[in-house]
Amino acid sequence: MSTLIQSLKRLYEAGRLTKEQIRERVLKGTITEEEYKYITGETKGAE
Numbered sequence: 001m002s003t004l005i006q007s008l009k010r011l012y013e014a015g016r017l018t019k020e021q022i023r024e025r026v027l028k029g030t031i032t033e034e035e036y037k038y039i040t041g042e043t044k045g046a047e
Contacts, residue, residue: 001035001038004030004031005031005035005038005039008022008025008031008035008039009038009039012039012040019040019042022036022039022040023036
């Protein structure tokens with residue numbers, strides 16, 4: 001995983017980013033749905 005994904009995961013786990021904020025990155029194309037799943041543990045990303 002890239003440094004960006006690792007950083008987002010740490011921020012998410014620390015409560016500094018919400019699922020909605022991570023989802024916005026999927027919608028913008030910054031991260032993939034697979035990366036969303038890795039970060040949040042949820043199977044559905046942007047819908």
